Structure formats: structure tokens, C-alpha cells
Amino acid sequence: MKDKTKYFSYPYIVWMSIFILLPSFLVLLYSITTKESNGITTIQFTLDNYKMFFNNMYIYILWDSISLAALSTTICLVLGYPAAYIIANANLSKRNTLLFLCILPMWMNMLLRTYAWMTILGNNGLINTFLEFIGLQKLNLLYTKGATVMGMVYNFIPFMILPIYTALSKMDNGLIEAADDLGANKKTVFRKIILPLSMPGVISGIIMVFMPAVSTFIIPQLLGGNKNMMIGNLIEKLFILNGDWNFGSAISIIMMIIILISMSIMNKFDVDKEGGARLW
Amino acid sequence: MSNAIIELNNIIKKFDGETVLDDINLSVKENEFVTLLGPSGCGKTTTLRIIGGFETPTSGEVYFDGHLMNDVPPFKRQLNTVFQKYALFPHMNVFENIAFGLRIKKMDERIIEGKVSKMLELFNLKNYGKRRIDQLSGGQQQRIAIARALVNEPKVLLLDEPLGALDLKLRKEMQNELKAMQKKIGITFVYVTHDQEEALTMSDTIVVMNDGIIQQMGTPIDIYNEPENAFVADFIGESNILDGIMHDDYLVEFLGKKFECVDFGFGKGEEIEVVIRPEDLVLTEAGTSPLEGIVKSVTFKGVHYEMRVVVSNFEFLVHSTTKAPIGETIGLSLTPDDIHIMEKGE
Numbered sequence: 001m002k003d004k005t006k007y008f009s010y011p012y013i014v015w016m017s018i019f020i021l022l023p024s025f026l027v028l029l030y031s032i033t034t035k036e037s038n039g040i041t042t043i044q045f046t047l048d049n050y051k052m053f054f055n056n057m058y059i060y061i062l063w064d065s066i067s068l069a070a071l072s073t074t075i076c077l078v079l080g081y082p083a084a085y086i087i088a089n090a091n092l093s094k095r096n097t098l099l100f101l102c103i104l105p106m107w108m109n110m111l112l113r114t115y116a117w118m119t120i121l122g123n124n125g126l127i128n129t130f131l132e133f134i135g136l137q138k139l140n141l142l143y144t145k146g147a148t149v150m151g152m153v154y155n156f157i158p159f160m161i162l163p164i165y166t167a168l169s170k171m172d173n174g175l176i177e178a179a180d181d182l183g184a185n186k187k188t189v190f191r192k193i194i195l196p197l198s199m200p201g202v203i204s205g206i207i208m209v210f211m212p213a214v215s216t217f218i219i220p221q222l223l224g225g226n227k228n229m230m231i232g233n234l235i236e237k238l239f240i241l242n243g244d245w246n247f248g249s250a251i252s253i254i255m256m257i258i259i260l261i262s263m264s265i266m267n268k269f270d271v272d273k274e275g276g277a278r279l280w
Numbered sequence: 281m282s283n284a285i286i287e288l289n290n291i292i293k294k295f296d297g298e299t300v301l302d303d304i305n306l307s308v309k310e311n312e313f314v315t316l317l318g319p320s321g322c323g324k325t326t327t328l329r330i331i332g333g334f335e336t337p338t339s340g341e342v343y344f345d346g347h348l349m350n351d352v353p354p355f356k357r358q359l360n361t362v363f364q365k366y367a368l369f370p371h372m373n374v375f376e377n378i379a380f381g382l383r384i385k386k387m388d389e390r391i392i393e394g395k396v397s398k399m400l401e402l403f404n405l406k407n408y409g410k411r412r413i414d415q416l417s418g419g420q421q422q423r424i425a426i427a428r429a430l431v432n433e434p435k436v437l438l439l440d441e442p443l444g445a446l447d448l449k450l451r452k453e454m455q456n457e458l459k460a461m462q463k464k465i466g467i468t469f470v471y472v473t474h475d476q477e478e479a480l481t482m483s484d485t486i487v488v489m490n491d492g493i494i495q496q497m498g499t500p501i502d503i504y505n506e507p508e509n510a511f512v513a514d515f516i517g518e519s520n521i522l523d524g525i526m527h528d529d530y531l532v533e534f535l536g537k538k539f540e541c542v543d544f545g546f547g548k549g550e551e552i553e554v555v556i557r558p559e560d561l562v563l564t565e566a567g568t569s570p571l572e573g574i575v576k577s578v579t580f581k582g583v584h585y586e587m588r589v590v591v592s593n594f595e596f597l598v599h600s601t602t603k604a605p606i607g608e609t610i611g612l613s614l615t616p617d618d619i620h621i622m623e624k625g626e
Binding site: 172174175177178179180181182183184185188192193196197 | 332334353354355356360361363364365367368369370371380381384385428429432
């Protein structure tokens with residue numbers, strides 16, 4: 001029995017090898033070879049691609065990406081935690097409606113949703129038209145860092161709400177009653193019981209938001225404009241416009257390492273050994 | 281009211297229009313061990329939760345030490361609860377779990393240390409302070425749940441089926457331990473269980489509940505020997521319940537035969553119910569007793585044999601250390617003391 005079931009995993013292993021391991025390997029290979037390598041025979045290894053990255057301009061873009069992603073993640077957490085808390089404590093029918101509303105935007109294409117924000121934030125967009133109508137000055141909203149952050153928060157906040165909601169809703173109500181019974185008022189119950197026990201969800205949420213946010217290129221491109229480039233845009237530009245796959249790959253590998261390091265740091269904080277609320 | 285620490289007056293509790301508790305009146309004396317006993321869904325846990333403050337009664341009053349407590353939230357009540365599933369905090373170690381209530385009161389760290397250590401010692405968990413909750417056995421978790429409540433020195437400890445999850449042997453041990461502890465520290469226990477044996481073993485007073493109504497309240501001996509109705513008789517231990525007629529004081533008729541009994545005060549010719557405990561019936565030879573029947577089944581139960589004996593269409597349950605072969609005609613003898621008369625239920 002036990003031996004036979006493992007065959008079921010073979011298609012997945014094949015899938016993983018073709019679509020995850022092989023591309024990753026190729027990215028790695030590109031990152032450590034020169035542009036001039038055209039085949040096995042002429043392959044030339046180099047670390048120049050990595051060296052090139054350590055240049056003020058690129059470091060600045062990296063720092064910008066990380067800080068914008070961190071800011072978006074923080075905003076998602078600040079808005080998402082209360083939202084998840086409200087959903088988890090709502091009665092059953094209300095809870096389902098709220099969850100549905102939370103997931104509903106994800107049914108639409110992300111590109112489309114981001115375009116929608118352009119028409120809202122644009123110079124002649126919804127907000128500015130309204131401001132003009134009530135006699136105020138137009139604001140420069142689109143093509144700013146603020147618009148990028150706004151777009152990231154809007155797109156990724158469900159990934160913050162859902163894991164926190166899962167952690168909160170699986171929490172045993174008995175624990176809250178026990179704390180109440182032992183003399184803790186509502187604030188203390190939250191601080192000492194609810195918050196620490198929902199940490200696995202918070203950590204999942206942070207990872208789920210931070211990772212796509214730090215590497216996104218559509219949102220900064222559409223909402224941030226050309227001056228607010230993020231690392232994702234840089235990689236995209238190198239691959240598509242400059243055709244410099246080697247340097248693009250090197251930056252991708254650097255990003256991967258940064259994400260892996262931040263993930264392992266986050267996991268250190270994760271005390272929940274059952275892993276119930278974690279999405280991986 | 282003099283030394284009653286908890287008073288429930290005319291408590292009614294409805295959930296979505298369904299009555300769960302119907303006019304509960306209960307008074308718990310200081311240092312008493314009171315058990316709420318009944319089948320699941322009888323309202324015993326709801327009663328406990330009303331005392332603890334986790335539910336508010338639909339109507340009626342809850343008094344604690346003479347003060348009306350209806351709208352006082354749990355964290356302001358001077359009582360602590362041991363929950364059915366223990367509800368230990370999984371993100372804290374044993375020490376922190378027990379210290380929780382003390383920390384809330386912002387006690388001095390040294391005092392907390394002392395009190396928690398004393399509790400750990402009392403519960404034979406001296407070296408377990410640093411353990412994680414999931415590293416403990418059910419029995420240990422249960423003791424920590426009690427320690428966590430007791431360390432706050434509550435006036436009343438509420439226990440909601442705290443032994444339900446333990447195996448039989450451990451449960452018996454803990455019953456004795458709990459009872460001994462209650463005597464030693466001298467606080468009031470309100471204990472909820474569906475296990476009648478547990479209730480009989482531990483309680484000073486048993487409150488038998490069913491369908492949200494208190495069926496009978498009394499000492500274990502009273503409840504066992506003088507059940508007030510068929511439900512109590514049936515729920516507290518096994519019993520044979522027969523229809524009968526009271527002919528006169530001290531004279532009852534059932535199964536077409538008249539018996540001397542110790543009950544009086546019923547109307548002449550009143551229809552009543554007779555309760556006979558299976559262990560009170562004694563096997564005799566045929567022809568020596570007015571009750572004569574045929575043995576239908578014999579089951580070995582360890583200490584005794586459980587037999588079913590058919591006497592003119594009524595099947596008696598008999599517990600006896602001796603047995604008779606299946607199919608044999610035997611006599612069942614009983615003394616007037618063994619016949620308990622109850623008013624006929626609906």
C-alpha cells in the first residue's frame with residue numbers, strides 16, 4: 001500500500017522538474033556565464049554579472065523595491081488584521097459574505113484591476129474630477145510611489161487577510177474564555193492570547209504579501225510610471241528591452257537569495273509547530 | 281442565605297427561543313462540594329456557565345456572596361473554572377500557564393514564583409515548569425488546568441467534566457485526589473458530570489438535572505436510596521421500576537402480590553411506582569419467596585453477576601455474587617427496606 005502510493009507523486013515530480021527546477025537551473029546558468037557563450041562549446045563562466053549589480057543605481061532600485069514592499073506589507077497588515085478579526089468574529093452567514101467580498105476582486109485579472117486604478121487616480125480621473133467639481137486643486141496622484149504602494153496594497157491585501165482569518169477562526173474559543181475567567185479583560189485577552197496565537201497567520205500573511213510585492217513589475221509600471229522603477233521592472237527591462245539575459249538572471253538570483261533569507265528569518269518567529277495556519 | 285456563597289434564583293435560559301434552563305433555584309454553601317449531574321443536554325453545563333459568567337440568564341438572579349452578579353463579566357468574578365478541554369494556553373509553558381492569573385493581577389515576580397512552585401509541588405509536577413503543554417499527558421494537563429485555577433485562590437472553583445477525557449483508572453485516582461484537595465484547601469467546588477458514580481463518590485450534595493429542570497437535590501445517600509422520581513432512580517445507578525398500588529401505609533402491591541414496606545403518607549389505593557435496586561434482590565430457592573421467576577441471562581461483571589430474571593412478564597435486573605443457571609426457576613427475596621416508593625410520573 002505505502003509503496004504504491006508514492007507513484008502518485010511522480011507526475012508532480014516530473015512537472016516540478018520541468019517547470020521549476022529546470023528554469024531555475026537555466027537562470028542560474030545564465031547568471032554565471034557571459035553574453036558571448038552561445039553553446040556548450042563556447043561557454044564562458046564569469047561573476048561579472050553579479051559584480052555589475054553592486055552599483056549605486058541598482059542598489060538604490062533594490063532598496064526602493066524592498067522599502068516599498070515593506071511599506072505595502074505593513075499597510076496590508078495594519079488594515080488586514082482588523083478585517084480578518086472582524087470576519088472571524090462575525091456570525092456564519094455574514095462571515096461567508098465578507099470572505100466572498102474579500103476574494104471577489106481576485107476573480108478579475110490583476111492587470112485589469114490595476115488599469116482600473118489608473119482611471120481612478122489619473123489626471124482626469126475620478127478623484128481629480130471630483131476635486132475639481134468641489135472647487136479644489138487637482139492632485140498629482142498617478143505615477144507616484146504612493147500610487148504604487150496603493151496598487152500593491154489593493155492587489156495583495158487578500159493574501160494578508162486570509163491566513164490571519166484562518167489562524168483566528170481555528171482558535172479555540174475556550175482559550176479566550178479561560179483567559180477571561182483568569183481575570184484578563186478584553187484588551188489583555190487580545191494581547192496575551194489572541195495576538196500571539198494568530199502569529200503564524202500573520203507571518204504567512206507577511207510572506208504572502210511581501211514576496212509578490214517586492215518582485216512585482218506590473219504595478220509599478222502602470223501606477224508608478226517610469227521614474228519609480230522597482231527591481232521587477234529592472235529585470236523585465238533587461239530581459240525584454242536590453243536582451244541582457246545574463247545580467248537579468250543575476251539580479252533574479254540575488255532577489256531569490258534575499259527572499260529566501262527573509263523567509264527563513266520569518267520562519268524563526270513562527271512558533272506554531274502544527275503549521276495549521278501556514279499556507280505552505 | 282447565611283452561608284450560601286452562590287444563589288441562583290428562578291434562572292431561566294433560552295437559546296433561540298428554546299428553553300434550556302427552566303426555573304433553576306440552587307444554593308451552594310461555603311466549602312461544599314456540589315455536583316450537577318445529568319445526561320448531556322440537561323442544562324448542567326449551561327448552569328455552570330451562568331455561574332461563571334460566560335452566559336447571561338434570560339431571567340432570574342445570580343448572587344455571589346450576597347451580591348447580584350448577573351451583569352458582571354467573568355474576569356471580575358471571584359471564581360475560576362476548570363474547562364472540559366482544559367483550555368491550556370498552547371503558546372506558554374506550564375509555569376506561564378499557571379502564572380497567567382497572577383501576572384494579570386500584576387503580582388510581584390517573587391511571589392508569583394513562590395505560588396506557582398507551590399502549586400507544581402502540590403500536583404506532583406515539580407520539574408515540569410518549563411515543559412510545553414503538548415508534551416504532557418492528559419492527566420498532567422488536567423492537573424495543570426486545576427492548578428491554574430486554584431493558584432488564584434478563588435472562593436469557588438467551577439469544574440466542567442474535568443475528568444471526562446481520562447481513562448478509567450486515572451479518573452478514579454483523580455476523583456480521590458480532587459476530593460482530598462477540596463477538603464484540604466477548603467474551597468467550594470461546583471462540579472459538572474454525567475457520570476453518576478463520580479457524583480456519588482465525590483459530592484456533598486448532588487443536583488440531578490434533566491431537561492433543564494432540577495429533578496432532585498440531596499446527599500449522595502439520599503439520592504441513591506430515596507429517588508424522588510423514575511428519572512433519578514434510573515439515572516443514579518441501575519434500578520427496577522415497577523407499577524404498583526399503595527394499599528395502606530407500609531403496604532404496597534406490585535406484580536399482583538402485597539409487600540410490606542417502609543413508606544407512608546400516600547393515598548389509599550394510589551397508583552405509584554416502585555424502585556428496587558438490582559443489588560438488593562437476593563437469590564433464594566424456589567418456593568421461599570413471593571417473587572418467583574425464570575433466569576433469562578447471566579453476565580459476569582467482575583465483582584458480581586448481572587442476571588435477568590423474568591417474574592410474571594416483568595424482567596428484573598439482579599446483581600448477585602452467586603449465580604443460577606439459565607432457565608432455572610428461582611426465588612427473589614427482599615426486605616421492606618429495599619422497596620422504594622415514588623409518586624407516579626407522567
